[in-house]
Amino acid sequence: MKRERRTCLLVINSLAGGGAERVFTTLVTDLARFRGECDFVVALLDDEEVEAYILPDWVKVYRLDSKASLNASVRRLCGLFRELRPDVCISFLTRANFAAIVAGRLYGCKTIISERVNTTAHLAGRGKNAISRALVRILYPRADGIIAVSQGVKDTLVKDFFVSADRVTVIPNPFDIDRIATLALQPAPFEIAQGDWATMGRLVPTKNAALAIRAFVAASTKGRLFVLGDGPLRGELEALVRDLDASDRVRICGFVENPYAVLGRCDAYILPSEAEGFPNAMVEAMALGKPVVATDCPSGPSEIFETESASDEPSRGRGGMLVKCGAVNMMARAITALDDSDLRRDLGKLARERAMEFSVERTTLGFWQVITANFAAANRSSVQ
Missing domain, CATH: 3.40.50.2000 (Glycogen Phosphorylase B;)
Structure with missing residues (x-):
């Protein structure tokens, strides 16, 4: 049965601080312009005692308390997907991206990941970074779409991580x-x-x-x-x-x-x-x-x-x-x-x-266009 209201879930590690967290908060706040079109819900993978940014009161926030663990992030986000059954998920930061792709594939949700860094440079070296690079190569091509903050980030994903260029949309960060x-x-x-x-x-x-x-x-x-x-x-x-x-x-x-x-x-x-x-x-x-x-x-x-x-x-x-x-x-x-x-x-x-060309309104509209395109794709899939 077709639902009257669509749900978009937005996922990030936490709001403890940093540029990506600031952009995330700005984006969620400005998405209020489109609340009449769908329901927005936020998931924070970690439950931090101190949060540097404050989300608007109108958005429902789930704090999953994964304690910076990838395994726990995947398990708890899967549990939230089972409960909410979102139509589209947008995630920020590498761990959130990994967890969202896995949960999205398991529960039939269109998953869009947002890549905020030059992935090759950010994950250079051995140890945990080498493991993360391998996971990027395995998981990122399986996302339904990727939003890159610059053309250079897109080029890196295509060249070094086997992501199809037509799945990547470049949307710069917003600035108030x-x-x-x-x-x-x-x-x-x-x-x-x-x-x-x-x-x-x-x-x-x-x-x-x-x-x-x-x-x-x-x-x-x-x-x-x-x-x-x-x-x-x-x-x-x-x-x-x-x-x-x-x-x-x-x-x-x-x-x-x-x-x-x-x-x-x-x-x-x-x-x-x-x-x-x-x-x-x-x-x-x-x-x-x-x-x-x-x-x-x-x-x-x-x-x-x-x-x-x-x-x-x-x-x-x-x-x-x-x-x-x-x-x-x-x-x-x-x-x-x-x-x-x-x-x-x-x-x-x-x-x-x-x-002035990097306005909040322009960036949010770009995200909304990606969201609505994937709502339409999810609807076609459910009809088939």
């Missing part, structure tokens, strides 16, 4: 431009002057904050660099600043509750990463009209700038300058070039215009 602008007006946690720059991210090897520090010190600009974020490399980076005798030019700030108040007052932003899925902080800085110097890492920066990196000199794009990964001197030249106030103003204007 008005909210970012409002938060940027709040008081900054420390003094910021003209000529100062910022970089932001977890202090881990792939984010490569050391590159930003070395390049900024090598540049001829007279301002300071604020490094926002915390992580296991903090002590090593603080030692690097001392070794470079740059304590007056570089400040390791740690976690900042409202980074937009810093970004909004700095002249420009650095993205030094070795790998990204879609660099949220880069677009957030651009939304505040800040030009960006970014590495041409997989994936995202070249797509956002709509340019390609050159071999020897920084490439100018829509909102900033693109340099080779790990290229200290090239990045230093790009930073120095942005001492030119006219260039900085022109690129900042382009940056904001480009960031």
Whole structure:
């Protein structure tokens, strides 16, 4: 018997913090526009004591308490599928994707996974990552569809993990431009002057904050660099600043509750990463009209700038300058070039215009179109 109301289940590991969790919360909140068309339900695989993001009151939330275990995640999500019998499931993050694909195949639910990272770079190495890579190759091609945050993420899935290109839809992350602008007006946690720059991210090897520090010190600009974020490399980076005798030019700030108040007052932003899925902080800085110097890492920066990196000199794009990964001197030249106030103003204007193209409304509509297409496919399957 055909049901009058369809159900879409949205699954993520938890809301403990991070870019994917922020995007998930933004998406669920804006899907309220389509509540008249179907029922939305959320499943959190883990039951965390502290959640960094708050979901809207109208959505029913199931906390499955899987304790970060893949086996428990699969078992408990299967139990929820038996109870809810959702028509479509959309999952975020690798463990949630694995569990959703298995449960979807077992219970006849159209399953769409959302890939937020460059999978090859994110799962590099041995041990658990090697096991995860094998599971990606086995399971991802069995999803009914994949939403990739960038063309680079899509290309990696097709090339390295045997996913059919026609099953992958590219939908960039959403950005609440008005909210970012409002938060940027709040008081900054420390003094910021003209000529100062910022970089932001977890202090881990792939984010490569050391590159930003070395390049900024090598540049001829007279301002300071604020490094926002915390992580296991903090002590090593603080030692690097001392070794470079740059304590007056570089400040390791740690976690900042409202980074937009810093970004909004700095002249420009650095993205030094070795790998990204879609660099949220880069677009957030651009939304505040800040030009960006970014590495041409997989994936995202070249797509956002709509340019390609050159071999020897920084490439100018829509909102900033693109340099080779790990290229200290090239990045230093790009930073120095942005001492030119006219260039900085022109690129900042382009940056904001480009960031406006990644609106919450556009991204949510893209997800809704994928959901409705799979509702239709589920209906055809039930008729047959």
